Amino acid sequence: SQKIEQNSEALNIQEGKTATLTCNYTNYSPAYLQWYRQDPGRGPVFLLLIRENEKEKRKERLKVTFDTTLKQSLFHITASQPADSATYLCALRSNFGNEKLTFGTGTRLTIIP
Amino acid sequence: ETGVTQSPTHLIKTRGQQVTLRCSSQSGHNTVSWYQQALGQGPQFIFQYYREEENGRGNFPPRFSGLQFPNYSSELNVNALELDDSALYLCASSSRTGEISGNTIYFGEGSWLTVV
Numbered sequence: 001s002q003k004i005e006q007n008s009e010a011l012n013i014q015e016g017k018t019a020t021l022t023c024n025y026t027n028y029s030p031a032y033l034q035w036y037r038q039d040p041g042r043g044p045v046f047l048l049l050i051r052e053n054e055k056e057k058r059k060e061r062l063k064v065t066f067d068t069t070l071k072q073s074l075f076h077i078t079a080s081q082p083a084d085s086a087t088y089l090c091a092l093r094s095n096f097g098n099e100k101l102t103f104g105t106g107t108r109l110t111i112i113p
Numbered sequence: 114e115t116g117v118t119q120s121p122t123h124l125i126k127t128r129g130q131q132v133t134l135r136c137s138s139q140s141g142h143n144t145v146s147w148y149q150q151a152l153g154q155g156p157q158f159i160f161q162y163y164r165e166e167e168n169g170r171g172n173f174p175p176r177f178s179g180l181q182f183p184n185y186s187s188e189l190n191v192n193a194l195e196l197d198d199s200a201l202y203l204c205a206s207s208s209r210t211g212e213i214s215g216n217t218i219y220f221g222e223g224s225w226l227t228v229v
Contacts, residue, residue, distance in 0.1 A: 004155075034218070036220075041225075042222055042223075043115070043117075043203055043220035043221050043222045043223045044156065044203070044220045045115070045220070046217050046218065046219065046220075049217065089155055089156075091155075098161050098163070098168050098169035099144055099146060099161060099169075099207055099209060099218065100146065100158045100161060100169055100171070101146075101148075101156075101158065101205075101218060102158070103148075103155030103156050103157070104155050105153070105154055105155045106154075106155055
């Protein structure tokens with residue numbers, strides 16, 4: 001069955017350092033992968049999308065890599081700030097079917113001042 | 114601000130009752146999906162509506178049903194509520210062009226349902 005795993009439930013990073021979150025998947029053929037941020041009690045907010053034929057995407061302090069051979073995506077936040085503290089979700093969409101997203105369980109990131 | 118609005122934001126229902134949740138999609142978006150997010154979990158796909166027809170369904174029983182209206186707004190109905198239905202229900206809208214285009218999918222803030 002399809003499975004998406006995010007490396008850890010919680011991650012604590014010192015302010016100013018780079019936070020790296022991992023998303024691994026099995027039994028899946030994704031067309032693209034998205035990363036979302038979710039604050040407590042709020043809906044997910046779209047951050048970045050990377051397609052299966054792309055290796056890397058950047059947006060300001062965010063960087064996403066996508067390795068379809070390793071079946072893995074890495075999400076980096078450089079120069080992390082306390083305001084970056086949130087849960088980060090990765091979501092995959094298949095090459096087949098509709099616009100359904102399959103989500104991981106998320107990583108709760110805390111940036112320590 | 115994603116332009117996707119959901120109502121109500123919070124509600125409490127009793128086991129066995131029925132509930133209707135509503136969603137207004139972002140202007141110009143023709144596709145609405147519903148997700149259920151239990152505490153500490155990622156969102157789970159319930160179903161999707163495209164041009165007023167169901168276009169895919171996740172692993173949810175038939176007591177979860179929906180509608181999409183000509184203006185692309187949508188409703189999620191849940192009958193015979195169970196305690197395990199307590200969750201955040203998220204609506205997501207996007208503009209489907211008939212291809213896997215990678216168009217951004219925008220989520221609303223969700224409706225918190227508690228079943229007691």
